[in-house]
Amino acid sequence: MTDFQVLIVDDDFHVGRLHAGYVDAVPGFTALPPVGSAEQALRTVHGQEPDLMLLDVYLPDALGLDLLRTLDVDVIMLTAAADAPSVRKALRRGALDYLIKPFTAEQLSRKLRAYARFRRLLAEQPSIDQDTVDRALHALHPGESGAPAARTRSATEAAVLEALVPETQQSAAEVARKVGISRATAQRYLSALADDGAVEIHLRYGSTGRPEHRYGRPGR
Template sequence: MTGTLRVLILDDDFRVGQLHQGIVDDHPGYTALTPVRSIAEARDSIRSSSPDLLLADVFLPDGDGIGLVRDAGVDAILISAADDAATVRRALRSGAVGYLVKPFERRALTGLLDRFARYRNLVSGDRPLRQEDVDRALAILHGAGEPVSLSRSATEQLVFAALGDGEASAAEVGERVGISRATAQRHLAALAARDVVEVRLRYGATGRPEHRYAARA
């Protein structure tokens, strides 16, 4: 995964849309597109902007957010005051990667954004996936197997996830996450100090070594 993840927010209440837009824009590795307030506007924005993630309400003036998610072909998190089991099951059958019941704490959405970024990093590109890659991606998406990351900041989680199964420089990690090289370097150094990340040296044509980072097994 390279660059930032672009998020389209769909909610008929413009104040809620602006609130969610602020949470997304404040989150490392993400940028929010202009929020929309109807199914029709959402379809137009999906066609023109190709977002990576859709945050959609369920009940909208001109249709059903779950139906939109089913048809749009975009990863989506559904957000709704509907807490009945039938609606939740229907949302998950539509292909939604998450469901948040309104009202919710800010950290509930930021936690989902963290996990989604790590999930997308693991399943990005065209490389073949091993079964353990699929299992790990699903576990991350659903919040399982998190003991190591609980002690890290949100940015550190994204930096660590950006390494994937290979190695990368601080500049490459910064580009993948959407942060500066210096910020990526700082977080990578902290991970290396805790022995979570391994530091390797690669010598180029100039003779100066380049620091490369890889997640420890």
């Protein structure tokens, strides 16, 4: 599964690097080098076409809220702007979510995993029905009341979940061999199960390179 490419736009270089580390720790996401201005953000969007932008309101050459309405890219606001008019304006201009600084790595991780579920639901088939739209929108804000009923798992997804041995962690490749599917397919189902809370993702760090993603059943 190809990672979602994420562009962080923040005028504080150190904060941008910190948030990039948060993004890189979430399976399925890769942070592009952060940028610190609206001009740099536009140049990067046109040149590298990121999947998602994490956008601050206060930039040295423009307000992020003004930049927002010029963008053709998914956006989540990450900002210290904690006033209701900014929140309303951000949502009105197309932001998918709004996260107020300071926040934890886990809070951002939840937002990113919700976004991944949203994207997967809308990518499952070329023509979608209202139930799929409702599920995709709910995926962005899973804590809302009136949630759709729990979905029925496919046979393959159920087999992937069954392949995970309690109290152990396994790689996507190991699960794929057990089920008899490709690693990419196993990765896709494991990510969806993680979004639903049925699977936990752990990172195992080696001496070099990106950490390996390991999957397991949640502890009881």
